[in-house]
Amino acid sequence: MTSPSLDALRHAVPSDIEREPHDYAIDGVLPRVAFRPGDRREVADLLHAADQHGLVVVPQGARTSLELGRPLGQYDVALSLLGLDRIVEYVPEDLTITVEAGLTLRHLQEELAARGQYLPVDPPPHDRVTVGGLLATARAGAWRGYLPAARDLVLGATAALPDGTLPKSGGRVVKNVSGYDLHRLHAGALGALGVIVEASFKLAPLPPATRLLALRARDERSAARLARDLWDSHLAARSVALLAPAAASHSGLHREPYVLLELAGVEAAVERSVEEARALAGRAGAQVEATEGEPWRRLRALAGESGATVLRMGVPATSLPELVGAAARAGCLAWGYPAAGSVIAHAEAGLDPAAVRALREQAQRHGGFLQVEAASTELRRQVDPFEHGDAEALRALKQQFDPRGTLNRGRWMEGV
Numbered sequence: 001m002t003s004p005s006l007d008a009l010r011h012a013v014p015s016d017i018e019r020e021p022h023d024y025a026i027d028g029v030l031p032r033v034a035f036r037p038g039d040r041r042e043v044a045d046l047l048h049a050a051d052q053h054g055l056v057v058v059p060q061g062a063r064t065s066l067e068l069g070r071p072l073g074q075y076d077v078a079l080s081l082l083g084l085d086r087i088v089e090y091v092p093e094d095l096t097i098t099v100e101a102g103l104t105l106r107h108l109q110e111e112l113a114a115r116g117q118y119l120p121v122d123p124p125p126h127d128r129v130t131v132g133g134l135l136a137t138a139r140a141g142a143w144r145g146y147l148p149a150a151r152d153l154v155l156g157a158t159a160a161l162p163d164g165t166l167p168k169s170g171g172r173v174v175k176n177v178s179g180y181d182l183h184r185l186h187a188g189a190l191g192a193l194g195v196i197v198e199a200s201f202k203l204a205p206l207p208p209a210t211r212l213l214a215l216r217a218r219d220e221r222s223a224a225r226l227a228r229d230l231w232d233s234h235l236a237a238r239s240v241a242l243l244a245p246a247a248a249s250h251s252g253l254h255r256e257p258y259v260l261l262e263l264a265g266v267e268a269a270v271e272r273s274v275e276e277a278r279a280l281a282g283r284a285g286a287q288v289e290a291t292e293g294e295p296w297r298r299l300r301a302l303a304g305e306s307g308a309t310v311l312r313m314g315v316p317a318t319s320l321p322e323l324v325g326a327a328a329r330a331g332c333l334a335w336g337y338p339a340a341g342s343v344i345a346h347a348e349a350g351l352d353p354a355a356v357r358a359l360r361e362q363a364q365r366h367g368g369f370l371q372v373e374a375a376s377t378e379l380r381r382q383v384d385p386f387e388h389g390d391a392e393a394l395r396a397l398k399q400q401f402d403p404r405g406t407l408n409r410g411r412w413m414e415g416v
């Protein structure tokens with residue numbers, strides 16, 4: 001496809017970074033052009049040229065979460081970050097690393113594991129996700145509440161802005177962090193405020209021992225109580241999840257209410273925690289089943305299954321069992337993480353808008369919120385995927401970073 005604006009874009013960067021648009025459809029819509037730059041300067045030059053010509057750019061990594069947010073009204077340029085996949089600086093003795101945004105999480109974790117370290121972010125449904133996508137979505141899963149959120153692990157970042165600049169914020173090492181935390185602003189911004197090209201992270205040592213227990217409860221009430229007790233106790237836990245029966249069955253367990261417990265730490269602490277968890281389970285009349293992690297793997301895979309409707313509700317931990325129950329009654333596979341106060345509802349065949357609104361109202365009555373994590377284009381047109389606490393603040397930020405709406409325009413809300 002050619003036009004004066006696309007030609008200007010092509011002139012701004014080397015021709016060998018252009019790609020076929022048909023590999024970059026989003027919600028069934030093809031971009032007019034696609035590029036895969038090899039360095040940050042090319043990213044910034046592309047953005048700047050697009051900005052000058054009123055073109056809308058969608059930065060993308062592994063393309064696993066492009067259904068998060070509202071369907072875009074305009075999609076001109078696909079900007080793949082997969083060409084920026086280098087490890088820039090790794091200092092194992094400081095537990096810090098700086099990487100380019102297109103590096104996959106799998107590659108990163110493999111490099112770190114060789115030195116007995118890891119980036120302690122929840123394992124996402126797909127391990128091909130990129131570091132940039134991970135930061136831009138800033139999703140939390142089972143480990144939230146036990147380990148820092150992605151935005152708290154970022155020491156600094158460099159982002160390309162539509163004016164062609166590449167501002168840096170924060171630093172590469174823990175002690176250098178100063179000034180405004182702009183890098184934290186990009187975490188969770190869905191690529192609407194800038195294109196992350198590089199990020200520095202705090203790392204953690206790999207826990208020497210891990211153990212997974214599946215606790216089969218007598219009924220939903222005692223499962224909820226057990227999940228709370230496990231969360232309240234001082235176990236070497238990395239996650240606790242409360243599963244409604246259908247979600248348990250889908251995870252390869254019996255069709256009963258379950259609590260999944262993941263322990264991680266030094267061997268002695270994990271062993272002691274196993275004993276304490278057994279004692280708590282015994283008092284609750286629950287049966288302890290050892291697992292090799294298959295239930296977790298299946299749950300995580302569910303969260304990222306394409307074509308399904310996936311909802312996330314954030315509610316106080318005390319309301320979590322009720323919302324897990326409500327989502328299950330609405331026909332979803334449902335589970336919740338008490339430490340994060342989040343409930344995930346998965347409907348393979350989709351949900352109708354009224355059911356989503358009803359769950360949202362219920363979450364709101366409990367002082368919480370509902371976010372649509374993935375759904376058909378149609379559903380995301382009918383139900384706003386997000387609840388905007390402070391729409392004016394969001395608009396003001398967009399105005400500051402991307403006044404012409406070049407980046408992911410409309411993904412958050414009209415024009416933003």
Ligand SMILES: Cc1cc2nc3c(=O)[nH]c(=O)nc-3n(C[C@H](O)[C@H](O)[C@H](O)COP(=O)(O)OP(=O)(O)OC[C@H]3O[C@@H](n4cnc5c(N)ncnc54)[C@H](O)[C@@H]3O)c2cc1C
Nearest residue numbers: 061062063064065124129130132133134136140141191196
């Ligand atoms: C339904 C669902 C549930 C999930 N739940 C969890 C969970 O609980 N815990 C968890 O850890 N992970 C979860 N994930 C995965 C997590 O969101 C991924 O890290 C994410 O998919 C990003 O990877 P990606 O490279 O595929 O990004 P993409 O899908 O390519 O992009 C996702 C978004 O980020 C933007 N983006 C991508 N790269 C950049 C960049 N360099 N700069 C600026 N913006 C960028 C895109 O424009 C888009 O808005 C879930 C994924 C799905 C689909």
